[in-house]
Amino acid sequence: MPSPFHLAIPVDDVQKARLFYRDVLELSEGRSTDEWVDFDFFGHQLVIHYKPKEQTGATHHNEVDGKHVPVPHFGVVLDWEVFEKFADQLTNKNVSFAIEPYIRFEGQVGEQATMFFYDPCGNALEFKSFKDMSQLFAK
Numbered sequence: 001m002p003s004p005f006h007l008a009i010p011v012d013d014v015q016k017a018r019l020f021y022r023d024v025l026e027l028s029e030g031r032s033t034d035e036w037v038d039f040d041f042f043g044h045q046l047v048i049h050y051k052p053k054e055q056t057g058a059t060h061h062n063e064v065d066g067k068h069v070p071v072p073h074f075g076v077v078l079d080w081e082v083f084e085k086f087a088d089q090l091t092n093k094n095v096s097f098a099i100e101p102y103i104r105f106e107g108q109v110g111e112q113a114t115m116f117f118y119d120p121c122g123n124a125l126e127f128k129s130f131k132d133m134s135q136l137f138a139k
Contacts, residue, residue, distance in 0.1 A: 010051035073124035083129035
């Protein structure tokens with residue numbers, strides 16, 4: 001297994017974000033204070049840190065496979081079966097997808113299942129999966 005990554009992201013409402021990551025995504029919670037919370041993000045360390053909301057312009061998107069992909073975003077590459085189960089779980093919890101689960105680059109190099117959604121503080125997440133993991137970095 002690769003080394004786990006550590007990612008700290010800003011949230012303007014720690015409690016709202018905590019409920020989303022714990023109860024909607026069903027991540028195990030670790031250490032916490034009033035200002036931050038650690039989560040087990042599929043074997044990686046994700047930390048939500050309080051940061052006051054800033055007034056910013058419109059979110060940026062790049063065109064990928066005919067879809068408007070939010071930038072920046074983060075996520076995890078899951079096993080195919082785990083991705084399917086997770087997508088169903090999110091659908092059943094009425095998560096609003098920015099890009100609903102679908103097969104990207106179907107029949108091409110790099111074919112993958114993917115989905116995008118936002119946490120309640122505006123952070124974009126992408127989860128994806130490859131039936132053939134050798135396609136992860138294929139050209």
